[in-house]
Amino acid sequence: MAQISADNHGLRLYTRYAVLVLIAVIFIFPLVFMVVSSLKPDQQLLADTASLRAFLPVGDISLNNYTAAFQRAPVGLFIMNSVIVTGVTVVLSLLACSAAAFAFVFVNWKGRELVLSLILATLIVPFETIAIPLLLISSQLPWIGLDGLTSGWLNTYRVQIIPFIADGLTIFLFVQYFKDLPGELIEAARVEGASWGQIYRRIVMPLAGPVLATAAILKFLVMYNQYLWPLMVVQDEAYRPVMVGLQYFFQLNIAWGEVMAYLSLITVPVLAFYLYLQKAFIASIASTGVKG
Amino acid sequence: MASITLKGLKKSYGNAHVIKGVDITIEDGEFVVFVGPSGCGKSTLLRMIAGLEDITSGELNIAGRVVNDLPPKERGVAMVFQSYAIFPHMTVRENVAFGLTIAGDSKEVKDAKVAEAARILQMEHLLDRRPSQLSGGQRQRVAIGRAIVRKPEVFLFDEPLSNLDAALRMDMRMEIGKLHKALGATMIYVTHDQVEAMTLADKIVVLKDGLVQQIGSPMELYHRPANAFVAGFLGSPSMNFLDVEVKAVNGNKITVANSALEPVEIEAKTGSYSVGGKARLGIRPQYLTPAEGAGQLHGKVALTERLGAETVIEVTLSNGKPLIAALARDAIFPIGTEIGLTFTASEAHLFSE
Numbered sequence: 001m002a003q004i005s006a007d008n009h010g011l012r013l014y015t016r017y018a019v020l021v022l023i024a025v026i027f028i029f030p031l032v033f034m035v036v037s038s039l040k041p042d043q044q045l046l047a048d049t050a051s052l053r054a055f056l057p058v059g060d061i062s063l064n065n066y067t068a069a070f071q072r073a074p075v076g077l078f079i080m081n082s083v084i085v086t087g088v089t090v091v092l093s094l095l096a097c098s099a100a101a102f103a104f105v106f107v108n109w110k111g112r113e114l115v116l117s118l119i120l121a122t123l124i125v126p127f128e129t130i131a132i133p134l135l136l137i138s139s140q141l142p143w144i145g146l147d148g149l150t151s152g153w154l155n156t157y158r159v160q161i162i163p164f165i166a167d168g169l170t171i172f173l174f175v176q177y178f179k180d181l182p183g184e185l186i187e188a189a190r191v192e193g194a195s196w197g198q199i200y201r202r203i204v205m206p207l208a209g210p211v212l213a214t215a216a217i218l219k220f221l222v223m224y225n226q227y228l229w230p231l232m233v234v235q236d237e238a239y240r241p242v243m244v245g246l247q248y249f250f251q252l253n254i255a256w257g258e259v260m261a262y263l264s265l266i267t268v269p270v271l272a273f274y275l276y277l278q279k280a281f282i283a284s285i286a287s288t289g290v291k292g
Numbered sequence: 293m294a295s296i297t298l299k300g301l302k303k304s305y306g307n308a309h310v311i312k313g314v315d316i317t318i319e320d321g322e323f324v325v326f327v328g329p330s331g332c333g334k335s336t337l338l339r340m341i342a343g344l345e346d347i348t349s350g351e352l353n354i355a356g357r358v359v360n361d362l363p364p365k366e367r368g369v370a371m372v373f374q375s376y377a378i379f380p381h382m383t384v385r386e387n388v389a390f391g392l393t394i395a396g397d398s399k400e401v402k403d404a405k406v407a408e409a410a411r412i413l414q415m416e417h418l419l420d421r422r423p424s425q426l427s428g429g430q431r432q433r434v435a436i437g438r439a440i441v442r443k444p445e446v447f448l449f450d451e452p453l454s455n456l457d458a459a460l461r462m463d464m465r466m467e468i469g470k471l472h473k474a475l476g477a478t479m480i481y482v483t484h485d486q487v488e489a490m491t492l493a494d495k496i497v498v499l500k501d502g503l504v505q506q507i508g509s510p511m512e513l514y515h516r517p518a519n520a521f522v523a524g525f526l527g528s529p530s531m532n533f534l535d536v537e538v539k540a541v542n543g544n545k546i547t548v549a550n551s552a553l554e555p556v557e558i559e560a561k562t563g564s565y566s567v568g569g570k571a572r573l574g575i576r577p578q579y580l581t582p583a584e585g586a587g588q589l590h591g592k593v594a595l596t597e598r599l600g601a602e603t604v605i606e607v608t609l610s611n612g613k614p615l616i617a618a619l620a621r622d623a624i625f626p627i628g629t630e631i632g633l634t635f636t637a638s639e640a641h642l643f644s645e
Contacts, residue, residue, distance in 0.1 A: 187344050188377035192391035192438065193365035206381045 029055060034267070038065050038260035045257055065261035069249070072258060074237065075265055078245035083269055085160045085241060086223040092165045093219050094212055100166065101174030102200050106186050116175065122168040127228070134163060135232050155236040164223060170215045177211035178204065213277045220273055242266040294355040294368065294445030294478045295320045296341065301350035303336055303502075310336050312502040313350070318480065318495070323472050326482045327489040327525070328499035334482045335450055337499070341480065342371050342448050355445055370439035371448040374455060376431045378423045378438070385419040388437040395442075409441040412474070413467075429460045436468075440475065449481040453488065465491060486526050490514070498522050518562060520643040523574045529604060529616045531641075532580075534573045538565045546642055548573055552609040554588050558637050563644025574641040577604065580617040580633045587632025589615060593625045607631055 032055050037045045039061045048054045069075055103109070104116045138153045153159040181204065189199045205212075227243040234240055245266075249259045296318040303311035311333045318324050326334040339345040341352060343364035352360050359367050370391075378387045386393075388409055389402045397405075410416045413433045423431060432452060439447055449468070453461045469492055472479050483489055489496050490510045498505040498513065498521070506518040510526075517523035523531045539555055540547035546565050549555040558573065565571060580589075591609040603623045607615045617633055625631060 182375060182377065184373045184375050184377035185379060187342075187364075188371065188373060188435075188438075189379075189390070190344065191342055191364045191369065191371045192442075193394045194390075195365075198394060203379060 031267070034260050035264050038257060038264045039063070040065075040257060042255055042257050045260070065255070065257035066265070068255065069258045069261040069265070072255075073245055073248035073262070075245070075262060077238070078240055078242045079266060079269065081157075081239055082224055082241040082243075082266070085157055085226070086220055086269075088157070089161045089164050089223045090216050090219045092161070093167070093170055094215055096166050097170035097215065098174045098205065098208065098212075099200065100171050101178050102196075102204055104171075104175055105178040106199070106204075107196060119168050119171055123172070131228060131232065134229075138163070138233060154233050155239055157239060159233045160226065160230055160239070160241065163229075164219075167219075170219060173211055173215050173218075174208070177208060181207060217274065217277055221270070224270060296355075296446065296478065296480070297351075297353040298337075298341075299351040299353070301337070301340065301352060302348045303333070303340060303345060304348045310502050311340070311348075314499075314502075314504055316497055316504065316507060318478060321476050321478055323469075323479045323481065323492055323494045324497060325489040325493035325495075326480065326497050326499060327484065327486060328505075329525070330484060331501075332499040333502040334484075334499050338371075338448050338450055338480060338482045341367075341446075342369055343367050367446075368444055369446040369448055370442055370444040371450065372432075372435045372439050372452045374451040376435040376455075378431055378434050380423050382423075383419070384415070384421050384423070384426070384434050384437075387423070387434055388419075388441050390438060391442045405441050406437075409437045412440065412471070413437050428456050429464060432456065432464060436471070440471070445477060447475075447477055447479040449479065451483055452481075454483070454485070468492065486528065490526065496526075498525060516561060517574075517641060520572055520574060523641055523643070527576055527578075529577045529618060531574045531576050532615050533643075534575070534613070534615075536571050536573045538567055538569045538571055541565050541567055546571070548642065550611065552589060552591070552611040552613065556588060556637055556640075558640055558642045560642045560644075563642070565642075565644055570645045572643045572645065574643060575635050576639070577616045577618040578602075579635050579639040580615075580619075581635070582619065582623075583632035583634040585632055587634045589634075590630065590632040591615065593627055593629045593631055596625050596627065598622055598624075605631075607633065 036055060036057050037048075039057055040048065041060055041062075041064070044059050048059070053059070100119075104112055138159050140151060141153045143150050143153060143156075143158070153162075185203060185207075186199055189203050194202065224241075225243060226241055230239075230241050230244050234244070246259075246262065249255065249262055296316075298314050298316045301311055301314045302309070314337060316324075326337060328334050336345060340347050341354075343359070343362060343366075347360050351358055354367055354369070378384075379390065382390070385406055388406045389397075392402045392405060406419070407416070410419055413436060415430065415433045415437065418426065418430055418434070423434065426434065432455075435452070452468070453464050456464060465488055468481075472492075481488070481492060493510055495507060496510055496513050497507050500521055506513055506522045508516075513522055514526055517526070520533060524533065534550060534553060536548040536550045536553060538546055539549050540557075542557075544560050545557050546560045547555050547557045548571055553573070563571075583590075589607075589609060591607040593605050594608045594614065595606040597604040600622055602621065603619045603625070605617050605619065605625050607617060609615050615633070
């Protein structure tokens with residue numbers, strides 16, 4: 001009897017692993033295909049797609065596609081632009097949205113329920129709806145910089161950053177997380193004399209690690225994948241991000257090997273960032289039930 | 293000097309009136325316990341004093357200042373919470389020093405004050421640990437340490453022992469009592485445990501449904517309860533209440549009886565009575581003794597609990613009503629035995645309906 005149940009247990013375990021391996025393979029193969037293809041000349045790349053050789057670094061392997069990609073487009077500049085825009089937006093977004101959520105959850109003020117529901121309502125408005133009005137506004141906004149007072153934000157980093165700092169989803173993530181923090185911690189800090197700013201900085205933020213990681217990764221992906229908005233507001237190559245840069249490889253004769261090389265290169269920052277936050281991210285999924 | 297005065301204090305959430313007008317005067321250095329059943333408003337009242345709840349109306353005065361609209365940090369109070377509320381991301385040392393850090397004290401001052409608090413609470417060896425590495429009792433010490441290190445004029449305790457096991461609860465209760473003697477600060481302590489109230493308090497405030505039922509020293513409340521609620525709330529096992537009929541009224545000497553009770557004359561301390569009216573006679577289980585004969589009350593033993601030092605028996609009276617008696621020492625009363633019980637009239641309490 002015990003033998004049968006042990007066998008059953010083993011079988012179930014194998015089935016489970018088989019399913020997991022299959023899922024892992026489905027997720028990893030596009031990446032493998034991308035990296036492997038980036039090493040092959042176009043002719044072989046297209047021929048290999050008919051067989052499993054597509055996933056194997058065999059045949060005429062070289063880094064020629066990478067050299068060609070760098071010649072065709074300023075890859076380094078695009079990656080740098082994207083990393084600047086994404087990095088600054090993520091940091092500012094975490095600060096602004098957590099502070100907003102803090103005010104919604106812990107500070108008692110008239111109308112906070114209404115304001116929060118308005119913010120959450122923005123979640124159902126697609127970006128495409130507001131893109132044109134936002135473009136018109138951005139093109140007229142003033143700015144005080146090194147050149148004094150200027151008008152119009154087009155062709156800058158800030159036009160790619162500032163509209164995306166505050167967003168409903170990030171505020172919602174923080175609100176949900178803060179609601180689960182024990183209220184007595186905040187009350188104890190208040191009785192001990194801490195101001196709201198001190199409670200935010202010394203109590204709430206140090207305890208917000210998991211939600212910071214979740215929000216950071218979600219924001220990072222959105223910002224790094226920006227395409228429509230920079231296409232609209234950035235004509236100057238100097239401020240162009242990676243996704244818009246992809247267009248350089250789809251003009252006249254499409255070189256798939258170079259496309260794959262470019263994609264492999266621009267995937268590196270994403271993987272690096274994800275690996276960096278992976279531990280905290282998994283912990284946060286377990287604790288908040290939010291999937292990235 | 294931190295005396296506290298509550299004048300006509302009220303608290304409402306919309307149409308729900310939680311505190312319905314409370315007047316309490318707390319002297320400097322006094323240990324006051326707010327006690328009452330769940331939902332009586334005792335914790336809300338404490339939180340109003342701390343500044344964590346708004347005051348709907350009335351006046352709260354701490355150390356001669358009206359503090360109704362002051363934030364908690366300006367009231368000179370420290371609070372110990374039921375869940376301890378110690379910060380999980382800080383060490384014990386950082387937790388205890390939190391208020392000092394916020395106040396901007398130098399490291400030397402903080403170290404000295406933390407060391408002093410740790411010595412008083414015997415937790416020097418815990419200072420570099422994280423809260424997750426502490427037991428419940430140790431966490432409670434940390435919470436108390438955080439409260440005493442700032443030397444506040446008023447300490448507020450919100451059911452601080454209810455998450456501890458029975459043995460630890462008794463130890464900590466004694467320590468809090470000693471701490472009060474050592475610090476001489478004004479302390480307000482909320483509990484639903486009448487033993488904590490009786491043992492710790494200089495003054496007990498009994499609350500029910502947002503109203504003060506009685507204020508007085510533990511023995512005053514025990515021996516001279518103002519109403520049946522206070523009488524029933526304090527003392528363990530609870531006071532027995534017999535529904536009786538008034539047979540005669542002679543000044544404040546009232547003669548009462550019912551089908552299971554021989555007529556007995558009781559000196560009434562509260563209420564008004566008229567012949568033929570209903571009343572409730574309260575007798576503490578400890579004041580009942582077995583009678584030689586039939587006694588004033590008689591019935592059959594329904595349950596016996598032998599605790600060694602005393603024996604608690606439940607008697608079903610001849611009119612079918614239950615009565616609890618706590619008899620001295622170990623006594624054997626088999627279930628079903630006929631028993632007669634007597635009491636001294638001066639130790640019984642009469643309450644009008």
